[in-house]
Amino acid sequence: MNEITKEILKSVSDYNDGYKDAYSIRENGCGVARKSTENIKIEDKEDAPGLVIRVKPGTKGERVSIPACVTHGNIDDIVYNDFYIGEGADVLIVAGCGVHLDTGEPARHNGIHRFFLGKNSHVVYQEKHVGTGRGPGIRSIDPVTEITLDEGSELEMDSLQLGGVDKTIRKTSAVVGKEAHLIIRERILTDGEQEAVTDFVVEMNGENSGVNLISRSVAKGSSHQAYRSKIIGNAPCTGHSECDAILADNGKVDAAPELSANHEDAALIHEAAIGKIAGEQITKLRTLGLTEAEAEAKIVAGFLK
Amino acid sequence: MLKINDLTWSAPDGGRVLRGVDLEIPDNKLVVITGPNGGGKTTLAKLISGLETPDSGSIELDGTDITKLDITERAKLGISYAFQQPVRFKGITVSDLLELAAGEKLSVGEARSYLMRVGLCAREYINREVNDTLSGGEIKRIEIATVLARHSRLSIFDEPEAGIDLWSFNNLIDVFTDMRKNLNGSLIIISHQERILSIADEIVVIADGKITMQGEADKVLKCLLSDDPSCMECPKKEVHYHGGEVNE
Ligand SMILES: Nc1ncnc2c1ncn2[C@@H]1O[C@H](COP(=O)(O)OP(=O)(O)O)[C@@H](O)[C@H]1O
Ligand SMILES: [Mg+2]
Numbered sequence: 001m002n003e004i005t006k007e008i009l010k011s012v013s014d015y016n017d018g019y020k021d022a023y024s025i026r027e028n029g030c031g032v033a034r035k036s037t038e039n040i041k042i043e044d045k046e047d048a049p050g051l052v053i054r055v056k057p058g059t060k061g062e063r064v065s066i067p068a069c070v071t072h073g074n075i076d077d078i079v080y081n082d083f084y085i086g087e088g089a090d091v092l093i094v095a096g097c098g099v100h101l102d103t104g105e106p107a108r109h110n111g112i113h114r115f116f117l118g119k120n121s122h123v124v125y126q127e128k129h130v131g132t133g134r135g136p137g138i139r140s141i142d143p144v145t146e147i148t149l150d151e152g153s154e155l156e157m158d159s160l161q162l163g164g165v166d167k168t169i170r171k172t173s174a175v176v177g178k179e180a181h182l183i184i185r186e187r188i189l190t191d192g193e194q195e196a197v198t199d200f201v202v203e204m205n206g207e208n209s210g211v212n213l214i215s216r217s218v219a220k221g222s223s224h225q226a227y228r229s230k231i232i233g234n235a236p237c238t239g240h241s242e243c244d245a246i247l248a249d250n251g252k253v254d255a256a257p258e259l260s261a262n263h264e265d266a267a268l269i270h271e272a273a274i275g276k277i278a279g280e281q282i283t284k285l286r287t288l289g290l291t292e293a294e295a296e297a298k299i300v301a302g303f304l305k
Numbered sequence: 306m307l308k309i310n311d312l313t314w315s316a317p318d319g320g321r322v323l324r325g326v327d328l329e330i331p332d333n334k335l336v337v338i339t340g341p342n343g344g345g346k347t348t349l350a351k352l353i354s355g356l357e358t359p360d361s362g363s364i365e366l367d368g369t370d371i372t373k374l375d376i377t378e379r380a381k382l383g384i385s386y387a388f389q390q391p392v393r394f395k396g397i398t399v400s401d402l403l404e405l406a407a408g409e410k411l412s413v414g415e416a417r418s419y420l421m422r423v424g425l426c427a428r429e430y431i432n433r434e435v436n437d438t439l440s441g442g443e444i445k446r447i448e449i450a451t452v453l454a455r456h457s458r459l460s461i462f463d464e465p466e467a468g469i470d471l472w473s474f475n476n477l478i479d480v481f482t483d484m485r486k487n488l489n490g491s492l493i494i495i496s497h498q499e500r501i502l503s504i505a506d507e508i509v510v511i512a513d514g515k516i517t518m519q520g521e522a523d524k525v526l527k528c529l530l531s532d533d534p535s536c537m538e539c540p541k542k543e544v545h546y547h548g549g550e551v552n553e
Contacts, residue, residue, distance in 0.1 A: 216395075244395065284392040286376040287354055287385065288406045288451065298405065302396035 001025065001032050004071040004100045004133075012067055012096020012128040019065045024051055026068040029077040040064050040091070050080035050112075057086030057118065067096040073105025073137045080112045085153075087118040096128045097143070099165065101135035108140035115146070117153035117180070125157045131164025140167040147173070149180035151206065159186040161196070162304065169197045176237070178206030186215045187304045190223035190251070200229040204237035204266065213241040218300050219251025230258040233266025245274040246303060248296070306331055307353070307459055307491055312362035314348055322348050324514040326362070330459070330493060335485040337505035337522070338495045339529070345514045346495045347389050350461045353493075354386035355379040366459065383458025383490065387465065391448035393436050399447055400431045406451040419450040422480050424473035441468035449477070453484075459491040460484075466498045478504065502526055 005027045009015035022040035025033045029049075036042045039059040043052050053064060070077055083093065099107050117123060131139035147155055161168060174182050182202060190196050202211045211231060219225050231239040245253040257270040277299050285295035307330040314323040323345050330336050338346050351357040353364060355376040363372045371379055394402075403416050417427035423446040433439065435447060445468050452460050465481075466474055482504055484492055494501055502508060508525035510518035518525055 278392070280392045281394055283356060283376060284388065285405060287356075287380050288402075288455065289377060289380040289408060290405065291377050298397070298401075299394065302394060302398075302401065305396045 001027055002071055005032075005069040008069045008071075008098030008100060008130065008132065009067050009096070011130055011132075012098050013065050013094045015065075015067070019063075021063045021065070022053075023065040023067075026066070026077075026079060028070055028072065028075055029079075037062065042066075045080055045082065048080045049078065050082070052082050052084070054084045055086050055089045055091050055121075057088055059086065059089040059091055061090065063092035063094060065094040065096075067094070067098075068109055068111060069097070070099045070107045070109050073101050073103045073107050073135065075107045076110070077108065078110045078112070080114075082114045083116065083123075085115070085117045085121045085123055088120050089118070090122040091124075093123060093125045095125065096130075097141050098130045098132060099139040099141060100131075100133040101137040101139055102133045103135040104137045105135075106138040106140065108142065110140075110142045110144070112144040113146070114148075115155060116148050117150055117155055119150050120152040121150075122154045123156070125155060127157065127159045129159075129161040129165055129168065131166065138166045139164065141165050142167075142169045143171075145170075145172040147175070147182065149174065149176045149182060149206075149209075151178045152180060153177070154181040154183070156183045157185070159184065160188075162187070162189045163191065165194065165196075166192075167195050169199070171199045173201040173203075174211070175203045175205055176209040176211060178235075179208045180206055181210045181212075183212045184214065186213075186217075188215075188217040188225060189220070189300075189304060190218070190225055191220040192223060193221070194223040196223075196225045198225070198227050198229075200231075200241070202229075202231050202239070204231065204233045204239055205235055206237070207235050209235060209237040211237075211239045211241075215241075215243045215245075216303055217243075217245045217253065218248065218304060219245065219253050220248040222250045224252045224254075226254045226256070227272075228256045228258070229270075230260065231268055231270075233259075233261045233263055233268050235263050236265035237263070237267070239266070239268040241270045243270075243272040243274075244303070245272075246300065247274065247276050248300075306367065308365040309349075309353070310363045310365070312349070312352060312364065313360045314345075314352060314357060315360055322514050323352070323359075326511070326514075326516055328509060328516060328519070330491050331507075332491055333488040334506040335481065335488070335492045335494065335504065336507045336509060337502050338493060338509045338511060339497060339502060340511040340517070344512045346511050347463055349511065350386055350389075350463050350493070350495060353459075353461060354384050356386070383455075385452045385455045385457035385460045387448045387452040387460070387462045389463035389467065389495070391444045393439070393444065395434065395436050397435050398432050399435060399450075402435055402447065402451050403454045406454040408455075411454070419454050420447075422453060422476070423447070423450045424476035425450070442470060442473065445469055446473060449480075453480070457490060459493070461493045461495070463495045464497070465494065466496060466501065474498075474500075499530075502529070
């Protein structure tokens with residue numbers, strides 16, 4: 001494992017010369033270190049590059065880290081990871097990714113993650129993306145996340161990209177079963193010429209299912225972001241999607257939320273707000289002694305916290 | 306001392322809002338500014354704290370002309386303004402805001418004490434975001450707490466009573482009474498509340514963009530509470546009390 005990988009691992013996960021629980025580290029398209037535990041088994045996927053991760057029913061309080069790093073140009077890494085979460089398990093999954101370039105060649109990581117949550121299981125899924133290095137090459141991270149939630153299960157997904165990634169297309173789809181809940185919190189900061197596309201499709205198929213999509217984004221420089229979400233209510237369910245975006249400089253944001261209710265007891269709400277930082281917020285912080293630039297930085301940092 | 310000289314300000318639509326305000330705010334006194342809605346009280350507070358720039362006139366703090374200083378520079382000189390309509394922030398917590406106001410990291414105990422002073426249960430509020438889940442009264446009290454945390458040279462509270470329940474209001478009266486006793490600078494409260502007027506050292510009445518009355522609190526208050534219409538409704542009949550002397 002090279003030094004750049006170690007730096008990336010520290011910034012996207014809680015790497016500290018290793019991980020306490022189960023893990024698998026991917027570097028430039030290859031698995032370089034792995035550990036399974038009694039309750040969390042990580043194996044190679046047979047038909048494609050990637051892993052099959054199985055969490056035993058009833059496993060509580062454990063975590064599994066599956067970071068992926070790309071540390072030089074001309075790599076187009078695709079990986080397929082499947083997670084099977086046993087009934088009643090409650091675990092944390094950390095899937096950080098970093099692309100580092102010191103040259104002009106592009107590099108990309110494309111992680112396709114499928115989650116199958118068993119009955120009454122609970123998963124917190126953290127996904128942090130960074131781009132680093134001085135090279136002008138284009139750093140792309142294109143995650144695909146497919147989620148299947150069985151009865152009574154809950155997935156909380158925290159997705160964070162606070163800089164350095166030039167292009168990202170993030171596709172997340174979910175099928176939510178009876179009394180299951182999906183919560184997705186996404187925070188994205190783009191700057192310069194960066195582009196970010198977010199695409200959520202959530203099908204609410206189970207009675208009393210719920211989804212809450214919360215997206216906060218800041219588009220600075222000449223960057224561009226697009227937010228698309230579609231919540232389809234096929235059963236009595238509650239769905240809420242909220243897209244809040246701050247524009248700075250010449251940043252651009254498109255938001256296209258869509259709600260489809262196919263059941264009379266589907267209650268779906270969407271909120272979207274795009275605009276520059278409210279002038280009164282800057283004014284207020286300036287009355288506390290901050291300069292305009294300090295005030296703006298605080299507001300953005302708080303917004304993306 | 307804060308000295309305001311012949312200050313005028315017009316709204317962006319061109320309407321004259323302040324029509325020549327002259328005012329001296331002495332140190333170590335509680336000055337309450339009152340008067341009818343729309344009279345120009347908030348505008349005056351905004352001009353003092355730099356949120357608006359006057360058309361003409363000047364503002365001096367301790368002999369220095371601050372008219373041209375921006376908001377940040379005035380804040381750094383120790384001018385604080387608790388807004389009539391506090392601002393909400395997504396993602397900034399009450400404790401973040403208190404620390405920004407104090408200009409330093411606060412211990413949990415210190416942060417708590419500011420919240421308790423304005424009648425908020427610290428445990429419940431300290432990590433809350435200052436966003437639109439807070440009620441009008443809650444955000445108002447947090448706004449007041451941030452100004453308390455600044456320990457300013459000059460503090461201005463703009464209608465602190467608005468939206469606040471009676472119990473918290475009693476608390477606030479205690480806070481202001483206490484501040485008045487231990488004043489180390491100037492304290493201006495803009496208020497319609499008789500109980501706040503009654504703890505003032507001086508009262509200033511602003512109506513229709515002009516000061517119509519100013520003087521020792523008990524004298525002005527007596528006049529305000531009397532039915533004599535000449536007190537409020539006829540700005541021509543100005544009564545200025547300066548240090549007890551009557552200048553008609
Ligand atoms: N930005 C503005 N644009 C237009 N009118 C304004 C603006 N600010 C203040 N005004 C007007 O100035 C007058 C005084 O307002 P304000 O200072 O808020 O009064 P007060 O605080 O005494 O109630 C009001 O008539 C108000 O409508
Ligand atoms: Mg006002």
